[in-house]
Amino acid sequence: MQKYTAPLRVLFDAAERLLSRFFPPEWNPLLNLGALGFFFYWIITASGIYVYIFFDTGVWQAYASVEYMTNDQWYAAGFMRSFHRYASDGLVIVMLLHMLREFSLGRFRGIRWFSWITGIPVLLFVYVAGITGYWLVWDKLAQYVAIVSTEWLDHLPFFGQSVAGNFLSPTSLESRFFTLMIFMHIAVPLIALIVLWLHLQRVTKPRINPPRGLAIGTGLSLFVLSAVYPAVSQAPANLAEVPGSVGLDWFYLGAYPLLENLSGPATWTSAVVALLVVAAIPWLPPMKKPAAAVVDLANCNGCSRCLNDCPYNAITMQMRSDGRPFEGEAVVDPDMCVACGICAGSCPTSTPFRRMSDLVPGIDLPDRTIADIRADVHAEAERLSGDVRIMVFGCKNAEVAATVRSNSVGVVSLNCTGQLPPSFIDYVISRRLAEGVVIAGCSENACYNRLGTKWTTARIEGSRDPFLRASVPRERLKTVWAGRLGARMLRAQITTFDAVLSALGPYRTRHQRVAAKTTREAADDE
Amino acid sequence: MMNRFTGYLGQAVFYAFAAALAGYFATRPVYRQVPADQAQIKLMIKHGGVRVEDCRKLTTQELSKLPTTARRPIDCSRERSPVTVLLSIDGEPIYQAELQPTGLSKDGPSKAYEKFLVPAGRHLVEVRLRDDVRDQDYKYEGRLDADLKPWQNLAVEFDAERGGFHFR
Numbered sequence: 041m042q043k044y045t046a047p048l049r050v051l052f053d054a055a056e057r058l059l060s061r062f063f064p065p066e067w068n069p070l071l072n073l074g075a076l077g078f079f080f081y082w083i084i085t086a087s088g089i090y091v092y093i094f095f096d097t098g099v100w101q102a103y104a105s106v107e108y109m110t111n112d113q114w115y116a117a118g119f120m121r122s123f124h125r126y127a128s129d130g131l132v133i134v135m136l137l138h139m140l141r142e143f144s145l146g147r148f149r150g151i152r153w154f155s156w157i158t159g160i161p162v163l164l165f166v167y168v169a170g171i172t173g174y175w176l177v178w179d180k181l182a183q184y185v186a187i188v189s190t191e192w193l194d195h196l197p198f199f200g201q202s203v204a205g206n207f208l209s210p211t212s213l214e215s216r217f218f219t220l221m222i223f224m225h226i227a228v229p230l231i232a233l234i235v236l237w238l239h240l241q242r243v244t245k246p247r248i249n250p251p252r253g254l255a256i257g258t259g260l261s262l263f264v265l266s267a268v269y270p271a272v273s274q275a276p277a278n279l280a281e282v283p284g285s286v287g288l289d290w291f292y293l294g295a296y297p298l299l300e301n302l303s304g305p306a307t308w309t310s311a312v313v314a315l316l317v318v319a320a321i322p323w324l325p326p327m328k329k330p331a332a333a334v335v336d337l338a339n340c341n342g343c344s345r346c347l348n349d350c351p352y353n354a355i356t357m358q359m360r361s362d363g364r365p366f367e368g369e370a371v372v373d374p375d376m377c378v379a380c381g382i383c384a385g386s387c388p389t390s391t392p393f394r395r396m397s398d399l400v401p402g403i404d405l406p407d408r409t410i411a412d413i414r415a416d417v418h419a420e421a422e423r424l425s426g427d428v429r430i431m432v433f434g435c436k437n438a439e440v441a442a443t444v445r446s447n448s449v450g451v452v453s454l455n456c457t458g459q460l461p462p463s464f465i466d467y468v469i470s471r472r473l474a475e476g477v478v479i480a481g482c483s484e485n486a487c488y489n490r491l492g493t494k495w496t497t498a499r500i501e502g503s504r505d506p507f508l509r510a511s512v513p514r515e516r517l518k519t520v521w522a523g524r525l526g527a528r529m530l531r532a533q534i535t536t537f538d539a540v541l542s543a544l545g546p547y548r549t550r551h552q553r554v555a556a557k558t559t560r561e562a563a564d565d566e
Numbered sequence: 567m568m569n570r571f572t573g574y575l576g577q578a579v580f581y582a583f584a585a586a587l588a589g590y591f592a593t594r595p596v597y598r599q600v601p602a603d604q605a606q607i608k609l610m611i612k613h614g615g616v617r618v619e620d621c622r623k624l625t626t627q628e629l630s631k632l633p634t635t636a637r638r639p640i641d642c643s644r645e646r647s648p649v650t651v652l653l654s655i656d657g658e659p660i661y662q663a664e665l666q667p668t669g670l671s672k673d674g675p676s677k678a679y680e681k682f683l684v685p686a687g688r689h690l691v692e693v694r695l696r697d698d699v700r701d702q703d704y705k706y707e708g709r710l711d712a713d714l715k716p717w718q719n720l721a722v723e724f725d726a727e728r729g730g731f732h733f734r
Binding site: 059061062063064067069125126129130133184191194201202204205208209210211212257258260261262264265268269271280281282283284285286287288289290291296297300 | 577579581589591598599612677679716718719723734
């Protein structure tokens with residue numbers, strides 16, 4: 041499947057990188073597509089409620105009421121209408137981009153099938169809500185939408201009476217139809233909201249609000265667009281005429297010319313097949329599930345750090361089952377675990393300094409154990425030579441770390457940067473296995489496993505347990521959130537870091553530094 | 567990341583570009599559904615044809631063989647005749663179809679919903695319908711000498727209860 045997603049992935053990476061030149065990582069729109077979707081949803085809801093106050097659902101009154109809003113009350117209801125319209129376009133744009141980006145990143149396999157599958161009806165509901173919204177204005181565009189939609193529905197064998205027959209001539213249309221439309225226009229988004237809630241069920245700490253800076257920028261651009269180019273109605277609908285020429289909203293109605301010009305069975309078959317293929321993508325082909333994290337009760341004290349750090353709700357705490365004097369124990373749900381290893385990175389027993397016992401943490405990945413990582417560190421350290429040796433801990437999803445491996449640069453692969461217990465940094469530096477440590481992971485705010493980058497940064501900063509010890513010299517540590525296209529960036533950063541380490545010289549403990557200083561002073565005195 | 571001013575400038579350019587893109591494609595390019603010199607005729611029919619077999623009055627003997635709750639004096643087959651429709655413009659047939667009755671037992675109405683584009687101008691629109699397999703002639707006929715304006719939509723609807731074809 042990766043070969044199919046690769047071209048899209050390159051495009052998204054390039055776009056992310058371009059935007060990251062102007063946006064701080066937390067504001068980058070491409071890294072906040074889901075949150076932007078919610079932002080647009082709330083704007084649509086608020087503006088929709090206001091517009092509904094002035095809207096009249098009668099077939100002959102609908103157009104007039106929208107015209108009143110647009111022309112007589114342009115400063116309030118008219119403005120809200122534009123907001124409503126453009127936020128709806130924004131919603132569908134960010135939803136499609138969100139779906140494509142998750143696809144490009146391969147974030148639809150394994151346990152992520154649930155989020156993928158629940159996202160599909162949301163997209164459909166948003167389209168239905170948008171289309172019924174256009175219908176309600178009852179202008180030429182609405183007439184076109186109504187006729188093409190109902191003619192398409194009439195190809196289904198469910199309707200005893202032709203739905204399109206309601207739009208045959210001016211006398212065949214009733215206000216009752218508009219009541220149904222307004223009901224759908226309100227009910228469908230509410231159903232979408234419920235499905236959205238389901239959509240977020242398998243992730244912890246979902247980002248549903250964009251950062252303030254991004255929200256302000258997006259809101260302002262909507263405001264300016266609404267002011268400069270307000271949404272207006274087209275000529276009133278008239279069933280005695282064909283809506284020969286219409287200004288389509290291509291984001292919602294892009295497929296309508298196809299529906300109109302291709303045969304009903306062909307379009308229905310294509311739509312159903314496309315839907316089935318999209319729904320089947322998580323299992324095409326079935327993914328070999330990585331072994332889930334395993335709890336070792338002998339080393340688990342029930343501290344719940346793994347529970348707090350797991351990005352996928354795969355860990356719960358339950359009553360102690362082995363009689364040891366701790367309150368609880370961690371339990372992993374293998375169906376929910378993606379084997380990112382963030383739990384192992386959070387476990388206080390995952391320390392490479394352990395000598396008294398085998399390095400078996402309270403929670404670990406069977407396929408990539410903490411002991412394996414320590415063994416790799418030693419193997420790489422033995423291989424390194426030169427005055428300045430650098431140990432790179434690279435996320436395998438970022439894929440760039442391997443490109444910098446050399447005689448003086450060792451590379452240890454992780455399932456996620458969050459898998460690295462901070463004590464490893466201390467270990468490498470204090471044991472003089474290398475002069476400096478580099479952590480290379482996904483782009484900031486774009487962690488493949490959602491929270492690995494965030495937790496790693498917080499652990500190093502000392503704001504999230506387990507902390508990197510304060511005594512570890514931060515000048516010997518570098519984090520490079522290079523992402524998948526960041527090989528050149530990583531090489532450049534390592535070159536710079538090499539110069540810094542060269543100037544720092546070999547690592548010395550605080551005691552050694554004090555002792556050296558004392559010796560130097562004594563020599564000076566003599 | 568560039569300096570703050572350049573960063574904000576870049577963000578502003580991005581937002582302006584995104585807004586312009588959304589604003590443009592929200593209404594443009596304009597889609598032309600029907601050429602400006604054409605009019606449309608829309609034909610809609612929903613009509614149940616006459617039953618294929620005539621209803622038959624059961625004999626007393628036949629009735630006595632039926633359960634008492636099922637003794638209907640008239641026996642009718644379910645299947646209906648297909649409905650044959652012919653639509654002509656200026657004497658030229660543009661639509662001719664034998665519409666089969668719907669339903670598994672072919673006892674439902676025959677349906678048609680068709681659209682035709684014709685050049686705007688004066689036209690003689692004729693439409694005929696036959697709903698009985700035993701008939702050779704058309705039972706219903708409608709005719710309209712119409713001066714169709716560009717983009718005009720002429721609806722031709724069949725309603726047997728109201729006497730046949732109606733032009734609207």
